[in-house]
Amino acid sequence: MLVLRRRVGQTIVLNDNIQVTVLKNKGQSVLLGVTAPNDVEIVRQEIIEAQVRYEAEVSERLCHE
DSSP states (O other): OOOOOOOTTOEEEETTTEEEEEEEEETTEEEEEEEOOTTSOOOOHHHHHHHHHHHHHHHHHHHTO
């Protein structure tokens, strides 16, 4: 894992076409802005984890029917 320290207004670039900018820092929370092509899917990690848990629960229920 690459760890970077950025300040409000600073940007990192990923793969020459994705920009992540620090917009605001408030206590333990950081507001990020992401600029990316329309074909790049941007999803928060906790959403992916919730979806995986949900799909596992549905699959388990279907197996027990």
